[in-house]
Amino acid sequence: MQTNALLGTIPRELFHLKNLTFIDLSVNELTGTIPSELGDVSRDLETIWIGLNNLTGIIPSEIGLLTALTTLDLSDNELEGTIPTEVGYLSHLVYLELYGNSLTGTIPSEFGVLSTLRSLNIASNSITGSLDAICDNCNVENLWQLHSFWADCLMDPAEVECSCCTICCDESGSTCILQYN
Numbered sequence: 540m541q542t543n544a545l546l547g548t549i550p551r552e553l554f555h556l557k558n559l560t561f562i563d564l565s566v567n568e569l570t571g572t573i574p575s576e577l578g579d580v581s582r583d584l585e586t587i588w589i590g591l592n593n594l595t596g597i598i599p600s601e602i603g604l605l606t607a608l609t610t611l612d613l614s615d616n617e618l619e620g621t622i623p624t625e626v627g628y629l630s631h632l633v634y635l636e637l638y639g640n641s642l643t644g645t646i647p648s649e650f651g652v653l654s655t656l657r658s659l660n661i662a663s664n665s666i667t668g669s670l671d672a673i674c675d676n677c678n679v680e681n682l683w684q685l686h687s688f689w690a691d692c693l694m695d696p697a698e699v700e701c702s703c704c705t706i707c708c709d710e711s712g713s714t715c716i717l718q719y720n
Contacts, residue, residue: 544568549589554580563588565612572596573613578604590614590636597621598642603628614660615639622666624649631655638662638689639712648672660689663712667698674703689715 548571549564559581569592577587578601585607594616602611603625609632618640626635627649633656642664650656651672659673670690692699692707693716701707708715 547571549574549594551576554578557581559584561586564592565589566591568592569594573599573618575599575601577601580605583607585631586610588612590616590639592616594618598623598626598637600625602626605629607631609655610634612636613640618642621645622647622661626650627653629653634658636660637664640664642666646670646673651675658687660687662689662691662706662708662715663710664691665698665710666691668700670699670701670704674701 545564545567547569549569551574554574554576560583562584565588569589571594573594573596577599582605584605586609588610590612591614596618597620598613598618600623602623606629608629611632612634614636619642621644622637622642624647627647632653635656635658638660644666645668646666688704689706689708690699690701690704691710692701692704693709693714704718706715707718
């Protein structure tokens with residue numbers, strides 16, 4: 540249902556479909572919040588793409604119940620609040636795209652155990668603090684499994700400390716620089 544100019548809210552009934560493995564509602568005109576019923580969907584759900592909409596509110600903690608999730612794209616919405624700790628429990632997560640929202644706070648330390656993570660983009664938010672929990676996971680044993688890591692680490696003084704970011708951006712995301720670590 541990508542790029543269909545869909546209007547309105549995400550139907551809560553969508554998350555009652557028990558054989559759902561893939562949701563792509565990206566690039567539409569969806570508004571409202573991400574329903575907490577998200578946690579009711581099939582535990583086989585692997586992909587959620589709902590970026591490039593006009594969603595508001597917080598990322599529901601129920602997202603941590605989606606244990607098979609490999610891709611989560613909530614980018615370019617108007618989401619706020621902190622990134623729920625429960626996202627760090629998604630042990631199969633490969634791609635996490637949260638850029639272009641109004642997220643605040645720090646990255647949960649639980650992100651340090653996301654050993655399958657290959658791409659993380661948290662740029663163009665108001666995330667602060669150290670990202671060392673993630674960087675520490677990119678050690679010699681798993682030599683740069685995290686291929687793409689974008690954050691707002693270009694400011695002076697930097698609000699985000701990131702020794703392993705591959706791309707550093709200013710807070711607006713208008714200027715980004717490739718980092719060589």
